[in-house]
Each structure stands twice: as structure tokens, then as C-alpha cells.
Amino acid sequence: xxxxxxxxxxxxxxxxxxxxxxxxxxxxxxxxxxxxxxxxxxxxxxxxxxxxxxxxxxxxxxxxxxxxxxxxxxxxxxxxxxxxxxxxxxxxxxxxxxxxxxxxxxxxxxxxxxxxxxxxxxxxxxxxxxxxxxxxxxxxxxxxxxxxxxxxxxxxxxxxxxxxxxxxxxxxxxxxxxxxxxxxxxxxxxxxxxxxxxxxxxxxxxxxxxxxxxxxxxxxxxxxxxxxxxxxxxxxxxxxxxxxxx
Numbered sequence: 001x002x003x004x005x006x007x008x009x010x011x012x013x014x015x016x017x018x019x020x021x022x023x024x025x026x027x028x029x030x031x032x033x034x035x036x037x038x039x040x041x042x043x044x045x046x047x048x049x050x051x052x053x054x055x056x057x058x059x060x061x062x063x064x065x066x067x068x069x070x071x072x073x074x075x076x077x078x079x080x081x082x083x084x085x086x087x088x089x090x091x092x093x094x095x096x097x098x099x100x101x102x103x104x105x106x107x108x109x110x111x112x113x114x115x116x117x118x119x120x121x122x123x124x125x126x127x128x129x130x131x132x133x134x135x136x137x138x139x140x141x142x143x144x145x146x147x148x149x150x151x152x153x154x155x156x157x158x159x160x161x162x163x164x165x166x167x168x169x170x171x172x173x174x175x176x177x178x179x180x181x182x183x184x185x186x187x188x189x190x191x192x193x194x195x196x197x198x199x200x201x202x203x204x205x206x207x208x209x210x211x212x213x214x215x216x217x218x219x220x221x222x223x224x225x226x227x228x229x230x231x232x233x234x235x236x237x238x239x240x241x242x243x244x245x246x
Contacts, residue, residue: 002064003062003064003065003066004027004028004029004030004064004065005028005029005030005063005064005157005158005189005191006026006027006028006050006061006062006063006158006191007026007027007028007061007062007063007065008024008025008026008027008046008050008059008060008061009025009059009060009061010023010024010025010058010059010060011023011024011025011046011049011050011056011058011059011060011061012024012056012057012058012059013042013045013049013054013055013056013057014057019212020040020042020045020212021042021045021046021049021210021212021213022212022213023058023059023213024042024046024059024210024213024214025214026208026214026217028189028191028206028208029205029206029219030184030187030189031184031189031190031205031206032180032181032184032189032190032192032203032204032205032206033189033190033191033192033204033205033206033207033208034192034194034200034204034206034207034208035047035191035192035193035194035207035208035210036194036195036197036200036207036208036209036210036232037209037210037211037215037232037233038211038232038233038234040212041210041211041212041232042210042211042212043162043193043210044080044162044163044193046210047077047160047162047191047193049061050068050160051068051075051077051160052068063075063158064157064158073156074156074157074158075156075157075158075159075160076099076151076152076154076156076158076159076160077151077159077160077161077162078147078148078150078151078159078160078161078162078164079147079162080162080163080166081140081143081144081147081163081166081167087136088135088136089134090134090135091131091132091133091134091135092122092127092130092131092132092133092135092138092142092146092149093115093118093119093122093131093132095135095146095147095150096118096119096121096122096146096149096150096153097114097115097118097153098150099118099121099150099151099153099154100114100115100117100118100153117153118149118153119131121149121150121152121153122146122149124149124152124179125145125146125148125149125152125175125176125179126145126175127142127145127146127149130142130146139169140167140168140169141168141169141171141172142172144164144168144172144176145172145175145176148161148164148176148179152179152183156188157187157188157189158188158189158190158191159180159183159188159189159190159191159192160190160191160192161190161191161192161193162193163193163194163195164176164192165177165194165195165196165199166195177199177203180192180203181203184205197229200220200224201220201224204220205219205220206218206219206220206223207219207220207223207224208223209223209224209228209229209232210232211231211232211233215228215231215232216228216231216232
């Protein structure tokens with residue numbers, strides 16, 4: 001039996017005296033998982049801590065049964081769009097091609113085969129015609145698709161994505177969701193910080209609901225319930241599931 005994509009044991013993260021996450025233990029199943037919760041629930045913190053981008057106070061994280069450093073080549077991370085310097089003088093193709101650098105020891109210009117792989121990744125998200133455009137001249141949805149292409153170009157087994165559907169147009173939302181479903185069909189797994197509860201039942205396999213600690217976790221049918229949403233959010237924001245659907 002293969003090891004799960006992620007195993008988290010007793011993860012605690014503090015910002016000064018404030019605990020952002022307390023004693024989080026969770027095992028992800030293969031497939032497409034939504035990480036849900038109100039603002040300040042620790043959703044982005046969970047991804048960053050798991051990837052070693054911020055320090056942890058306690059806990060252990062393993063990917064496919066391996067510590068982070070051994071599993072890193074199998075992981076791809078898509079940060080929030082707001083955290084990216086869009087004034088950087090790089091084209092869409094340049095940004096995606098950066099994901100191919102670990103595959104080559106060449107210096108200077110990336111080998112043609114690697115640049116073609118980057119072009120293929122742009123094509124997969126409908127951005128092939130924008131390969132030579134500077135990233136700052138793209139719309140918000142187009143920028144998000146470029147960074148999704150960069151994640152795809154890594155050819156990872158696990159994709160960790162922080163709000164990839166935030167503030168994007170309908171076309172980009174549909175494109176991203178189609179790509180994610182394609183990854184799952186190809187045997188990959190996706191952990192995605194997400195905010196739109198109305199999309200959960202139609203598109204996700206599992207959920208992890210956070211409010212500084214684990215509120216509920218499991219399949220959408222098991223864990224995405226009105227009581228769990230109410231415990232996390234202190235009410236029922238947006239379009240929560242109905243009793244029949246839950």
C-alpha cells in the first residue's frame with residue numbers, strides 16, 4: 001500500500017505569542033482536497049509550514065512517507081498571486097521555464113527541449129499565445145494561469161495551491177478546475193486552499209476544515225456538513241451544503 005500524499009502530526013505554528021495552528025494532525029487521501037476555513041484559520045499557514053517556508057513550533061510532516069527534503073522533487077507549490085512580484089522583467093514563458101531548471105545542469109539559455117516542455121505547460125492552461133508577453137502585462141486571471149503552468153511544468157506528484165481561484169474570471173476558473181481534474185485522473189493529488197463553498201461538492205473529493213485546529217476532515221460527503229461549517233465560521237457563510245446534500 002502506497003504512503004499517503006501528506007501526513008501531518010501535531011503541527012503547531014505560532015506568530016509571536018499567537019498560535020496560528022495548534023496540534024493539527026491530518027492525513028490527506030489521494031485526489032483533490034479543499035482546505036477551508038474563515039480568514040485567519042491557518043489555511044495558508046498550513047501549506048507554508050508543511051513546505052518549510054515558515055518555522056514550526058511543534059509537529060512533523062511527511063510527503064509520500066518521506067521527509068520534505070527527500071520528497072521535494074515530487075512537490076509543486078502555487079503561492080497566492082498577491083505574493084508575486086509582477087514587475088519582474090520576465091515573459092510568461094520565462095516564468096514557466098524556471099520550473100525546468102532543476103532538470104538540467106546547463107548554464108545560460110535553457111535547452112530547447114526544456115523550453116518546449118514549458119510551452120506545452122502554457123498550452124495546457126490556454127496561454128500559449130501569450131508566451132512572450134511580460135507577466136506584468138497580463139490580466140489577473142492570465143497571471144494565475146501562467147503560475148499554474150509553472151506548477152505543471154514541474155511534473156510533480158503533489159500540487160499545493162494557495163487560493164488559485166481567488167479573484168479570477170469565469171474562464172480562468174473553469175480552465176483551472178479542468179486542469180486540476182485532469183491531474184487527478186492522471187494519478188496526481190492536489191491540496192488547495194479554497195474560499196468558495198458553493199464549488200466544493202461539485203469539484204472536490206475531500207475537505208480539511210480549519211479554524212486554528214482541525215474542525216472536520218474526510219470525504220466531502222462525510223465532512224462538508226452544515227454543523228462543521230458552522231463550527232468553523234461561526235455561522236453558515238455563502239452557500240453551505242443542505243442537509244440532504246450533506
